[in-house]
Amino acid sequence: MVHNGIEYGDMQLIAEVYDTMKSTLGMSNLEIADVFDEWNKSELESYLIEITATILRKKDDETGCGYVIDYILDKTGMKGTGRWTIQEGAERGVAISTLAAALDARMLSGLKEEREVASKVLDEPSMQSTDKTQVVADLRAALYASKVCSYAQGLSLIKAASDEYQWDVDLSECARLWMGGCIIRAKLLGSIREAYSKNSNLSNLLVDAGFASALNERSVAWRRLIALCVTSGVTCSALCNSLSYFDTYRRARLPANLTQAQRDFFGGHTYERTDKDGRFHTAWTDAHKDIGDASQRTSGENVQI
Amino acid sequence: MVHNGIEYGDMQLIAEVYDTMKSTLGMSNLEIADVFDEWNKSELESYLIEITATILRKKDDETGCGYVIDYILDKTGMKGTGRWTIQEGAERGVAISTLAAALDARMLSGLKEEREVASKVLDEPSMQSTDKTQVVADLRAALYASKVCSYAQGLSLIKAASDEYQWDVDLSECARLWMGGCIIRAKLLGSIREAYSKNSNLSNLLVDAGFASALNERSVAWRRLIALCVTSGVTCSALCNSLSYFDTYRRARLPANLTQAQRDFFGGHTYERTDKDGRFHTAWTDAHKDIGDASQRTSGENVQI
Numbered sequence: 359m360v361h362n363g364i365e366y367g368d369m370q371l372i373a374e375v376y377d378t379m380k381s382t383l384g385m386s387n388l389e390i391a392d393v394f395d396e397w398n399k400s401e402l403e404s405y406l407i408e409i410t411a412t413i414l415r416k417k418d419d420e421t422g423c424g425y426v427i428d429y430i431l432d433k434t435g436m437k438g439t440g441r442w443t444i445q446e447g448a449e450r451g452v453a454i455s456t457l458a459a460a461l462d463a464r465m466l467s468g469l470k471e472e473r474e475v476a477s478k479v480l481d482e483p484s485m486q487s488t489d490k491t492q493v494v495a496d497l498r499a500a501l502y503a504s505k506v507c508s509y510a511q512g513l514s515l516i517k518a519a520s521d522e523y524q525w526d527v528d529l530s531e532c533a534r535l536w537m538g539g540c541i542i543r544a545k546l547l548g549s550i551r552e553a554y555s556k557n558s559n560l561s562n563l564l565v566d567a568g569f570a571s572a573l574n575e576r577s578v579a580w581r582r583l584i585a586l587c588v589t590s591g592v593t594c595s596a597l598c599n600s601l602s603y604f605d606t607y608r609r610a611r612l613p614a615n616l617t618q619a620q621r622d623f624f625g626g627h628t629y630e631r632t633d634k635d636g637r638f639h640t641a642w643t644d645a646h647k648d649i650g651d652a653s654q655r656t657s658g659e660n661v662q663i
Numbered sequence: 664m665v666h667n668g669i670e671y672g673d674m675q676l677i678a679e680v681y682d683t684m685k686s687t688l689g690m691s692n693l694e695i696a697d698v699f700d701e702w703n704k705s706e707l708e709s710y711l712i713e714i715t716a717t718i719l720r721k722k723d724d725e726t727g728c729g730y731v732i733d734y735i736l737d738k739t740g741m742k743g744t745g746r747w748t749i750q751e752g753a754e755r756g757v758a759i760s761t762l763a764a765a766l767d768a769r770m771l772s773g774l775k776e777e778r779e780v781a782s783k784v785l786d787e788p789s790m791q792s793t794d795k796t797q798v799v800a801d802l803r804a805a806l807y808a809s810k811v812c813s814y815a816q817g818l819s820l821i822k823a824a825s826d827e828y829q830w831d832v833d834l835s836e837c838a839r840l841w842m843g844g845c846i847i848r849a850k851l852l853g854s855i856r857e858a859y860s861k862n863s864n865l866s867n868l869l870v871d872a873g874f875a876s877a878l879n880e881r882s883v884a885w886r887r888l889i890a891l892c893v894t895s896g897v898t899c900s901a902l903c904n905s906l907s908y909f910d911t912y913r914r915a916r917l918p919a920n921l922t923q924a925q926r927d928f929f930g931g932h933t934y935e936r937t938d939k940d941g942r943f944h945t946a947w948t949d950a951h952k953d954i955g956d957a958s959q960r961t962s963g964e965n966v967q968i
Contacts, residue, residue, distance in 0.1 A: 369922050377918035406925065409947075413924045416947055421938070426945055430920035431935040441753045448749045453767035455900065459907070462758035466911045467919035472866050473912060479875040480913035481882060541929055561777050570784040577786060585890035588906060593914065595760065595907035601893060602764070602900035606771045607778060608785035609898065613682035614772035615735035617674050619718045620711065624846055630736035633726070640731055642714070642721055 360512045363443030363457045365542050366436075367508040368406050370460035370596040375497050376410070378583075381592045383490050387414040387425045393494055401502055401572075404544030434464040443515070450518040453606075455599040456508035463595060483591040493586065499579035504600035505546060506573060510563035511603065513550070530554035564607055573604065665817045668748030668762045670847050671741075672813040673711050675765035675901040680802050681715070683888075686897050688795050692719045692730045698799055706807055706877075709849030739769040748820070755823040758911075760904040761813035768900060788896040798891065804884035809905035810851060811878060815868035816908065818855070835859035869912060878909065 379385045379393065391414035398407045418426040440461045447454035466473070513529055520527035533551040537543050553566035563569055584601055587594035606612065618629040619640075626646075628637040641648070684690045684698065696719035703712045723731040745766045752759035771778075818834055825832035838856040842848050858871035868874055889906055892899035911917065924945075926932040931951075933942040945951075 369925055372925075373918040373921045376921050380918070405929075409925060409928050410921065412947060413921070413928055416945060419945070420936070420943070427920060427924055429936045429938055430923050431937050432917045432919035432923075433935060434919040434922045435926070435932065441756075444753045445750045448746045448766065451746075451770050451773070453770045455764065455767045458763050458767075459760065459904075461753065462760045462763075462908075463911060463917070464919070464922070465756050465758045466908075467917050467922075468756070469912070472870075473917070474915045475866070476870050476913045477915035479870055479872070480909065481879045482913070483882060483886060561780070565777075565781050565784055567784070574786045577788060581788060581894050581896075584893045588889045588893065588903075589886050591886075591910050591914075593907055593910040593917070595904065595911065598893075598903050598907060599764075599900065602898055602903060603767075603771075604785065605896050605898040606768060606900065607774070608781045608787070609896075610779045610782035612737045612768070612772050612778070612898070613678040613685075614737035614739040614768070615732060616678045616681050616715065616718070617739045617769070617772075618735050618737075619732055620674055620677075620714060621740070623714050623718055624710075627740065630738065631725070631734045632736050633734055638725070640721060640724070642717060 359439050359442050359446070360516050361536060361540060361542060362439035363454065363515075364509060364512040365406075366440040366443075366460035366464070367456045367512070367596060368404075368505065368542055370463050371456070371501055371504050371508065371600075372406060372410055373463070374587075374592075374594045374597050375501050376414075378497060378587060378592050378594070379494070382485065382488055382586065382590050383493055385490075387427060391415045397498060397501075400498070401545060402498065402505075404546065405541060406544075431470070432467055433470045434467045436461075436464045440464070443512075446519070447511075447515055450515060450522070452511070452515045452518045453603060454511040454515055455603055456504065456511055456596050459595040459599040463593075483589065486586060486590050488586065493583070496579040496583035496586075499576035500583040500597055502546075503573050503576040503580045503604070504597045505544075506563065506569055507600035507603045508596070509546065509550060510569075513563055528554070528558065529560075530558065562607065564604065577604075664744050664747050664751070665821050666841060666845060666847060667744035668759065668820075669814060669817040670711075671745040671748075671765035671769070672761045672817070672901060673709070673810065673847055675768050676761070676806055676809050676813065676905075677711060677715055678768070679892075679897075679899045679902050680806050681719075683802060683892060683897050683899070684799070687790065687793055687891065687895050688798055690795075692732060696720045702803060702806075705803070706850060707803065707810075709851065710846060711849075736775070737772055738775045739772045741766075741769045745769070748817075751824075752816075752820055755820060755827070757816070757820045757823045758908060759816040759820055760908055761809065761816055761901050764900040764904040768898075788894065791891060791895050793891065798888070801884040801888035801891075804881035805888040805902055807851075808878050808881040808885045808909070809902045811868065811874055812905035812908045813901070814851065814855060815874075818868055833859070833863065834865075835863065867912065869909065882909075 379390045391411040394407050394411040414427055416426045418424050418429055444458050444461050516527055530551050533547045537547045560566055584598055621627040622629050623642045628639045631638055684695045696716040699712050699716040719732055721731045723729050723734055749763050749766050821832055835856050838852045842852045865871055889903055923934040927934050928947045933944045936943055
């Protein structure tokens with residue numbers, strides 16, 4: 359199931375990269391195919407990149423005119439494993455936001471008729487001037503970094519289930535299995551296998567020394583590319599969610615203190631502090647009643663909001 | 664349940680706005696409280712904005728020094744309705760990505776110890792130069808536009824369930840109910856009520872004429888703000904996911920054609936065309952076997968990938 363969830367993510371990331379080359383750079387199918395072919399000789403080597411190049415070169419037999427890709431309706435079917443993966447991520451408390459973006463993109467693609475109506479009332483931003491060589495290089499960096507985050511999410515989900523049910527899953531072996539015959543087979547899996555072979559207790563793929571430096575090296579290009587898409591109105595939800603995952607996971611301090619304060623304000627849910635142990639409650643206003651001993655309150659883990 | 668899912672979204676959007684003012688503009692708690700107070704007299708008027716200002720002004724009683732918000736641990740508790748909402752969105756095939764970003768942010772905030780380790784190996788980008796007045800104005804526009812998209816998602820989920828189970832839910836009445844006593848009570852709900860009163864069959868809140876123009880007016884500021892956050896490394900996953908929702912829903916043409924081509928390539932799942940009815944399959948390479956009559960294949964709606 360998680361293999362398929364990751365596959366959804368890979369397919370959506372590739373779709374966004376294709377869209378950016380087409381919509382912001384105005385590249386032809388053959389030019390885009392050349393880029394994917396070139397990438398397939400790099401750290402991005404994978405079955406899905408390979409078939410994407412082949413797909414983009416395929417002439418249309420039905421009409422004898424142009425490329426088949428341009429005749430295919432942009433409405434994606436799906437039912438099953440992607441949805442189950444998202445539900446399982448929520449169940450296990452594991453953020454798998456890149457995979458979720460892929461599922462959401464498929465669901466929204468299905469609303470073709472609604473989108474046609476919306477396109478007439480919601481404005482498209484004006485196109486930004488771009489440097490083609492730079493954008494293509496940024497796309498390569500963004501795609502790789504986003505894939506790493508997506509795999510980190512999927513593997514974290516397997517790890518959480520394995521820990522909970524004491525399955526003792528070997529993630530290195532999992533990566534090796536996916537290298538043979540699977541749709542997500544890719545060079546990247548070799549590096550993932552290596553990372554977990556070196557340290558089977560790795561808390562997250564992102565903090566493996568090799569991946570950390572690969573992500574750090576690509577960070578500026580990745581951010582620049584997403585800023586371009588966001589400004590140009592080219593949807594990049596999976597690329598974005600990978601970056602948000604990176605930017606949330608790598609920050610020692612998040613604004614979750616405000617969320618905790620709000621929960622304590624409206625629900626007396628209490629909070630922890632940075633300077634001392636225990637659970638605390640604040641009488642935020644004169645209208646706040648005494649809630650008694652904060653340590654006796656139902657802990658924040660067990661309330662509904 | 665959906666009320667609480669929307670509440671998660673609102674709280675995360677406010678947290679990201681607070682984070683941006685604090686991290687990119689270096690504003691003090693009192694300055695940020697002043698901004699929230701001002702916004703509470705505008706289209707953003709709501710209970711959660713109001714209490715946020717109160718929270719930011721509260722002195723710390725434990726130490727007698729500084730503000731309590733700065734002592735609260737950034738680790739958010741939760742269990743329940745947010746998660747159920749996400750699982751239900753997947754079940755119903757409705758994209759509720761802003762709500763999902765809020766759940767993910769809570770789950771990742773819980774990994775405080777892992778984040779502290781990650782912050783030492785994953786780089787923070789250098790800060791961008793900013794114009795404070797501009798950024799605060801952009802935040803206001805981004806928060807409002809993002810809230811509209813978040814409510815559009817939650818209401819779409821209720822509509823989908825209502826349609827499926829023939830509950831005949833009146834979304835105008837739903838907005839009215841949430842205006843009294845609920846944590847998400849807000850001026851915005853009055854406008855939502857009005858939109859559904861005018862047209863109870865509105866396919867999505869975004870295409871109501873009033874909301875469409877409110878979103879179009881804010882679009883440039885909203886994009887500029889997210890580009891700033893993405894470049895500065897300030898996590899803005901909920902603001903981002905609202906924009907991605909907007910940019911997916913408003914586009915008549917998405918790159919889902921490539922996803923369909925890939926599914927046909929590796930699974931013979933067939934595709935629809937833009938120029939004629941029916942289901943089609945392409946022999947993408949010489950290695951592709953004949954799959955027989957494409958119209959007899961299990962439709963794309965019923966396959967697992």
